[in-house]
Amino acid sequence: MLEAEAPEALEKRVKERREGLPELPNAVKGDVILRFAPNPNGPLTLGHSRGVIINSQYAEMYNGKMILRFDDTDTKIKRPDLKAYDWIKEDFTWLAGRKPDIILEASERMPEYMAHAKQFIDDDYMYVCKCTADDFKQLRIEQQECPCRANSALKNSDLWNQMNDPEGGFNEGDAVVRVRTGMNHKNPALRDWPALRIQRSPHPKVGEKYRVWPLLDFQSAVEDHIQEVTHIIRGKDLMDSTRKQKLLYEMAGWDYPETLYWGRVKVHEFGGFSTSQMKVDIENGDYNGWDDPRLPTVRALRRRGFSAAAMRKFWIELSLTQKDISVPLATLISHNSTEIDSSTPRLSFIQNPVMLALNCDEIELPDAIDIPCHPLQKEMGVRSWELPSDCGLQVYIEKEDFDIALASDGRIRLKDFADVEVSENKRGKITSMERSDERPIVHWLTEAMATNCILLRPDEKGEQLDDIEGLFEKNSYPNGTIIQLERIGFSRLEPNDRDPSMTQMIWTHT
């Protein structure tokens, strides 16, 4: 209809700039099932947040379901951290703005995987291989079948039982279960890939209940089928995983989910996001913990005052491409500023304070002054600063601003208050409440409103964590509030563990 009447209109619509995420292929509203499957060996990193956000965003777009699955089937190399299960649930919920629809732990789903493994062995889709890893590697390169491959399903069934039997004589590395894909497959990565292996180190959740554990490609393949996952979004480094799993799905007569990929992401300021490396660095004492503001973990970013909404916008804007990208943190910061600027109350923080004694004989001061909490959002109210009645007013300004004042004949304006004139001896007088000229404007604090405070701020390289002491405006905002320090930048209030009598905040960005 439209095509017949106005073909150019149809075409133009296609050319319009796409907003948000691209459509999911073969997605039926209401039927989409997605999953995010991290290894619980630490809390989520900024890199993981892409998976949480993109998947949950699609779930929302298509009214679908979102599964959070803990892929904890390795007890040795990437040993699960018991605390990480809860950390990840927290991080997920904060990022996505909602809880996952389904939570699974692979270690808890072992009976399913074992049953499928047994069935596949009986069906002769998989066989037990007793070659060493090195020997098999050689066979794979030469496209030669190993002797174990000739064993019957019956024999393999016995070997399988033997693998699972503590008295069976098989130790770690002695035998694996392989998928019979073919040793002449042109892609070497797909040739009779390993599906399960023996692990003797106890699992932190289920102990020594199992000897044989599935590898990712097998566990994930089976679980995605059981959960009827419709779309898998994964890193393009897992493209061969898709190909391996598709071969298994074909044998089993299952339908493989639609698969989409993204490329590697780096953030200039952080580099990569290796959970294991961070773990080592924290244990070495290089960082204070997973929420150390120099670390690219979700909890560190949250602590620093980044909002989940900003992170969502950030990832949606980067979209879903297979390009390996390296983004400056400035992009995230920009999203965060626009996200929080209109809701963050303004407060005064004076570093390197200089106290000025002001004489106000010439002027009649009110009992108190009201300063807006936000220059634009009037409904946020005012902060009321009482002024002394005895005409002796003591205020703090930054040393740097004091120098600016001296450089402009001692004339400076205390923002939202009055023009003053000061001299080198740190004394001065208030000359006018009204703004009388273009003299520099500085932020300030009355003595009564000032309280000691520490601003925790990573240095520019993100190596050191500096304690900046200063005077902070008294306020009643609770910990966790993100504020904006006049003329400095955003920061977030947090408890001070070292000295509860002192308030503390952590630097966000300008």
Added chain:
RNA sequence: GCUUGUGUGGUGUAGUUCGGCCCAUCAUGACGGGUUCUCGAUCCGUCGACCCGGGUUCAAAUCCCGGCACGAGCACCA
């Protein structure tokens, strides 16, 4: 080596399926200016890209061929 993916301004991204309204979108960045009692916010302007070489075509970022560059997999990790 085999397999597999990606190449649009400084950084990301749209457009590539079905060639033309693309002398290429939007954002970020840098620079300049307006506004503002914050160095914030806001507004305006400027800068800057289709990896290279051929080919097809009236017409190519888009199709074909050939290069080049960078990445990933080939783990009894995820």
